[in-house]
Amino acid sequence: MMKPLYIGAFVVTVMLTYGLYTMKHEVQRLESKLQSLHKQLASEREAARILRAEWSFLNNPERIEKLTARHLDLTPVPVHRISTMARLPFKEVSDRADIPDRAAQTSSAKLSARLTRAPKGASR
Numbered sequence: 001m002m003k004p005l006y007i008g009a010f011v012v013t014v015m016l017t018y019g020l021y022t023m024k025h026e027v028q029r030l031e032s033k034l035q036s037l038h039k040q041l042a043s044e045r046e047a048a049r050i051l052r053a054e055w056s057f058l059n060n061p062e063r064i065e066k067l068t069a070r071h072l073d074l075t076p077v078p079v080h081r082i083s084t085m086a087r088l089p090f091k092e093v094s095d096r097a098d099i100p101d102r103a104a105q106t107s108s109a110k111l112s113a114r115l116t117r118a119p120k121g122a123s124r
Contacts (some may be wrong), residue, residue, distance in 0.1 A: 057063070068074065
């Protein structure tokens with residue numbers, strides 16, 4: 001009568017021992033994964049901090065001004081080139097599909113004629 005009870009207790013003990021053993025290893029695996037994720041998060045934060053510092057250096061207005069002066073041939077806009085909206089030519093709008101091509105040709109012809117014309121007060 002006691003023998004089946006001992007066998008049952010032994011089987012339950014072995015099953016609980018195996019379950020505890022596998023749970024221990026699963027917890028260790030998850031803890032190592034958590035540590036690696038923490039390390040990865042710290043390295044990503046460091047990389048983001050470095051990138052923010054580089055971005056602020058690259059967007060420094062004084063640095064951009066020096067690069068502009070070195071690489072671009074920019075000059076101030078002459079006063080005679082400044083105009084108002086009233087002096088700009090307006091493009092007529094139509095429902096026909098071929099109008100933009102004709103309008104572009106017409107406006108380019110007007111522009112070329114305007115550019116070839118002598119300025120007021122100048123002699124040819």
